[in-house]
Amino acid sequence: MFAWLDALNIRRFLPYHMASQLMFLVGVSVAAASLIAGGVFTYASIKSSRQVADDQVLYLGKSIASMSSGLIISRDVASLEDLLRVNAKLPYISSILIVDENNRPITSVIKRNGTLMASYDMSLVKASSSTARTSYDDGANNQRQFLFGLIEIQEHFEIWLPIEAGTRIGSLRLRYSLEEVNDAMLGRLGYALLFTCILTAAVLILLAILLRAPMQALANITAFASLSAVKASRQIPVYSGTKEIYELATALNRLSITIRSHEQNLSDRMAQNQTILDNLADGILVIDVDGSIRSCNVAAGRIFACEQRSLLGTSIDRIIPASGDTNKSMFLHDFVERSHSKVNAVGAEIEARRLSGELFPADLALSKTSDHGEAIFIGIIRDISERRRLDRLKSEFVATVSHELRTPLTSIHGSLKLVENGVMGEIPSEAKKLVGLAQKNSSRLILLINDLLDMEKLVAGKMPINMVELELVSAVRQSLADNAGYANNYHVKYVLNASLESLRVQADAVRLAQVLANILSNAAKFSNGAEKVDVRVSQVDGHALVEIEDYGQGIPADFQGEIFSAFAQANNGNTRQQGGTGLGLKISKALVEAMGGQIGFTTQEGMGTVFWFTLPLTFDDAASGI
Structure with a gap:
């Protein structure tokens, strides 16, 4: 709506400071209002004064016409001239002329520079039959310009009035000038302009006095805000003379207290985090994308056998020799990508170098993040010399x-x-x-x-896994037969329930037998007097599923999370009698996963346990099961 005002860019004409802008706008407003009011008042006064002058001249003319009728009849020209002289002395009158019924001048009086003179110019004059006011030109300037030439006002006028005595016996011409009226009005206009200037100056002085305190308070608030940007917790005196400035100062004081509190909390947290970082056993490195070390903790200096500050700004090729073989940024990105492409990978073993030049094995975990839009890398490095x-x-x-x-x-x-x-x-x-x-x-x-x-x-990854295609049901039957003697020691019988006669899987026959032996032996040992252990073979969701269920006491709830840990044995009262190393299930889990399957269990205390594992089917059986 006000786009055209923005296009004019009026603000560029205004002063820069707010107090100056306020004074300028108020001054312009007061001056404009005074000028308008003075102009309207002057115009109304001029109009009213001119109307009064016109009415007075008209009344005078009628009086002269009435009194001159008898003198014209009696041909008393001297008395008629005296009558004109007396009336010509009145204000505004320039000249008075009387003509007979044939428009021949009888007598006239002219006022020149305030002096009355008789006129003996007896040339015929064409009398007007109208009593309306008309202007005339006496050879001088009949118009005056006002308001810098914008308005032109006529000043010389004449009226014709009939002289009657039953019938018209003559006419009266009365000429008059309104220069005195206009001069008086111009004087009033001058006073109005003077009043405008005095009023505007007074308003500006009063405004300057009123603005001094709030402007000073505003300057103090600005200085306080600038200082708070550097050092918070300071308080500014509150100026209550202006509601808005009072509320602003109060809000800034509250903001200062809040900022100080946040700064203190942030400082405490930073100190706490730095203390934690400095007491970590692992080294923390913050690396820029160009490969230079931005920051590090105390442990990093200890690992690289130098002062902490000595690492700052150091290029990573000094501490990680492999990074010098390629572009450092590419090395960092590739390292992060390789690390996160591995399942549950948190790092990789590398060869690192201390600043003294000594090489040592290290474990490095690297992640990428950003700082204000800039890519950075966070590295966690650990000296694994002792582990090696x-x-x-x-x-x-x-x-x-x-x-x-x-x-x-x-x-x-x-x-x-x-x-x-x-x-x-x-x-x-x-x-x-x-x-x-x-x-x-x-x-x-x-x-x-x-x-x-x-x-x-x-653990060393040296367990050979020879994946071949084998018939799972037959392998399970053979394992049950091989472990039947062991089950007899616990008076338990293995019972096979296979929903399929044949199910071909990809597995290592020796390792599969080892897994079955571990689980079957555990089921027999912990049957707790039950007569049988059920063994089921089925196909589920594109995998072969083997389930071995015993009907013993089940696995205690506080031990279920450790069942596949090394040397894990539940304290159920008969562990010593049953024997075992506590490694069988951990080995079984590693072997099943190495063959591409999964292993787990379901249990209920007092009701028994079902151990299950899956194996991948061969391509033909997997396709037929879809």
Whole structure:
């Protein structure tokens, strides 16, 4: 609606400061209002004064016409001239002329510069029959310009009045000037202009006095706001003389207190976060996209054997040699992409270098984020030299167990078996019990050693998995037959319930048998006097499903989350009697997942447990099951 005002850009003509703008606008408004009011008043006064003058001249003319009628009849020209002289002295009158019925001048009086003179110009004059006022030109300027030439006003006028005595015996011409009226009005206009100037100046002075305090308060508020941007918690004196400024100052004081409180909280949190970062064992690196280290914690300096500040601004190719083989930004992006492409990957092992030049193994986790629209990388680095040393010790221990312990233990176990079977002759019953106990414990030791070796291979990723196509139902039947003797020790019978006669899967036959043996043995051990363990084989959702259900006491609720952990055994009162290493289910889980399947369980205390695992079908069986 006011777009045209914006187009004019009137603001560029205004002063810059708000007080000056207010004074300018108020001054212009007061001056304009005064000028308009003065102009209207002057115009009305001029119009009224001119009307009064016109009425007076008309009345005078009628009086002269009335009195001159008898003098014209009597031809008393001298008295007639005296009559004209007397009336010509009145204001506004310029000249008076009397003509007879034939328009011949009888007598006239002219006022020149205030002096009355008789006129003896007896040339014929054409009298007007109208009594209306008309202007005339006496050779001088009959018009005056007002308001800088915008308005022109006529000043010289004449009227003709008939002189009658029953009939018209002559005419009276009365000429008059309104210069005095106009001069008086111009004087009034001058006074109006003077009044306008005085009023405007007074209003501006009063406005300046009134604005001084709020403008000073506003200046203080501005200075306070600028200072608060640097240092909060200061308070500004509140000026209550103006409601808006009072509310603004009060709001700023509240804002200052809030900002200070937030700054303190932020400072405390930053200090707390920095304390946490500085006490972490892992090094934290903030890396710019160009590969320079923006910030780090104390642990990072400790890992790289230098002061914390020495790392700031350092390029990562000094601490990560692999990053120097390519563009640093590309290296960072590729590292993040490779890390997050792995399932549950939080980092990768790299070779790092201390600032002294010493190389060491490290675990680096890298993530990408942004800071004010700029890409940055957050790195968490850990020195794994000690872990590598412990891994070597563990490997050496496993090798020792494998070569130095399992071989003689196997020999001991075999010898005890022979003695127990009477190969060396009949032995006393008491001795036979001791030999049986020793042979049983040696079997448990061998099982423990085998499980430990399997766990080591699984952790190291060296457990060979030979995936082949095999018939699952037949493999399960064979495993039940192989473990039937073990189940007989617990007076349990395995019962197979296969909904399919044949189901071909992709699996490692040896590892599948190992998984079945671990789960079946657990089911037999923890049947708690039940007569059977149900085994079911079916096809579900494009996978082969094997379920092994026992009817024992179930798995306690506080142990269910640890069932697949290493050396996990529930404290159910008969763990010692049942035996076991606590590694079977963890190994089974790793083997099933290595073969592309999943493993889990469902249980209810006092009702039993169902362990299940899935295996991928062969292409033909998977297609036929769709």
